[in-house]
Each structure stands twice: as structure tokens, then as C-alpha cells.
Amino acid sequence: MRIPLSKGDLAPDFTFTGVDGVPLQLSDLRGRKVLLAFFRNAGCAMCNLRVRHFIRRYNQWSLQGLEIVAVFESPETNMSPYVNLQEAPFPLIADPQATLYDLYGVEVSEEKVQATMADTNTEKFVAEAAAEGFALIREEGSNFYRIPAEFLIDDNGIIQDAHYGQLVIDHLPLDVIDRFAAGNYGAVDSGVSVESKVKPG
Template sequence: MSDQLQHGDTAPLFQMKDQNDKPILLENNRGRKVLLAFFRNSACALCNLRVHQFIQRHQAWQQQGMEVIAFFESPEANLHKYVGQQNAPFPLIADPEAEIYDVYGAETSEAKVQATLSLPGIQEKISVQVEEAGFKLIPEEGSNFNRIPAEFLIDEKGIIQVAYYGRLITDHLPYETIERFSAGN
């Protein structure tokens, strides 16, 4: 894993293909803000819930000039089978070898996963949240169970304004921070 990125760093460029086989180049988003999210895997119920919440907010974010790009450490077939069923209006990118995860310093940590799962009542809370939203806790065979989420807010010039590395598998960038960034505040 490479070093973690920080506020003020230039966002590393990448060129990948999304769930629709469309080329996605970060540099093509110059002039627009970007929410770049690194999720655990495409079957992760918490990740699917977060994508669902992104979909609900996407139109407003897009009107404010912000794009969303979401990475999953999963094979493309699994991307279509799981999170791809949500028909996200933004790119979902399979990165099964974690190449871009490594470039952005997204972490793998068994200790953080275990710390999350050992929190009192967390497993029941997670089950309720995801099942109420219609998602199921499904293990994705061959996936990296120990991946920790990371999210980045990148400005119109390609500069990272917020680099958020989760402390637990349930830890994401607060929506208030994303909303302020999207609105230009």
C-alpha cells in the first residue's frame, strides 16, 4: 500500500472502464468536483446501502457540478451481479487487483474489521440497517473482507480537498461534509 493522500495533494490520475464498459478518466472531470469512493466489494451490504444513498443524492450533486465515481475491489462479473443491480447513474468500477486502491492509499486491515465487529450491538445494527433498505449480508467469494472504505472530495482543478480514510468498515465521510463541498461552501 502506498502512503495515504492528504488535503492539497493532486489526485492521482487513472483510466479504467465502468460497469457499462465506458472509459472513465479522472482527468475528464476537470472543471467539475468529484466524490471518489473506494468500497469494500460489490456484495458488501453496507457498501450497497451507501451506493443507494449516493443514488438518491446524485441528481442534486450533479446539478451542483459534482460527479461520483465508485470503486469496488471485485471482479466485473460480481459488480454486475450485486451492486450493479442498482443501476447507478454514475460509474461503478471493478478493481479486483486493487491497483487504484493502492495508488490512493486505501487500507486493508484485519484489526479494523475486527474492531468494528466487536463493537457492542454493531452486527445487529448493521443487519437492521441493510435489511430495511432491502440488502442482504452476502459474503463475496474471493473478495478482500478486510478492505476499509476511503472517500475523496476532489475540486475542479484535480486537487484533493478532503481525503477520508475510514477508521472502521462502517466509517464514511459524513454527508454534511459532502453536501457542503458539492454546494461550494
């Protein structure tokens, strides 16, 4: 049963090994803020576009004490030909059994995927992804109906924002993450803001 998390919850701890082979535990990051992002799969064009946005802000966020942990519902063998090509400076986790997705209550929704296809803003995100070199493909064996989610976790391990996407293109606005990275916790309240209402990037 899917049990979503909320602001004020203690972020469920877990141990992981990134595709770089380095083992880490989420609680090892206490003392720093964390952006924990759940993506659809390693070949998803929209996911790769989002990773590109994170990479471009990583230096700034890291200096402000924010770490990024990115999870993909893909086997490790599928990471290399897709998202790994970006050489992200933060951990990328292959979670093909969706263990962490279940732990954080990240949903699967055919209805939301269909709504994404019908959304008038989807085309501009597809165009931006294409301009960045990310083609629309369907990763073999991937869960096509997985919906992304992002969590902002403070330096005490407490969730300050649990953002479950309403569409495939729905993520936390980057300016919300900027404020969180800067330590402005009081300004972190994304509600149900859908990124399709915000300009990409």
C-alpha cells in the same frame, strides 16, 4: 507500501472503464467536483447501502457540479448480481487487482474489521442495510479486510478531503459531502469523524 494521500494533494490520475463499458480518465472530469469512493466489494451490504445513499442524492449533487466515481475490489462478473442491480447513475469500477486502491493508499486491516464487529453502532447499520434489501453475505474471493475510503476532489483536481475509514461503517458524513457539492470548500473538514457517530443516511 501504503502511502495515504492528504488534503492539498493532486489527485492521482487514472484511466478506467466503468461497468457500462464507457472509458474515462479522472482528469476528464476537471471543471467539476468529484467524490471518489472506494468500497470493499460489490456484494458488501454496507457498501450497497452507501451506494443507495449516493443514488438518492445524485440528482442534487449533479446539479451542483459533483460527479461520483465508485470503485469496488471485485471482478466485473461479480458486479452484475450485486451492486449493478441498483442501476447507479454514476460510474462503477471493478478493480479486482486493487490497482486504484494502491494508487490512493486505501488500506487492508484485519484489526479494523474486527473493531467494526465489536462496535455498538454496527448493528443499526446492518439493520438499515437489511431494511433496504441488502443481506450480509461474503462475496466469494473478496478481500474481507478491505477498509473503505472516500476522497473529495475539487474542480482543479486537488484533494479537499481524504477520508480513510477507521471502521467498515466509517464514511464521510453526508452533510459534509452536501457542503462540498454546494461549493463550500471551507466547511469541508471531516477530520476523523466516524459515520457511526452520525445517524445513517
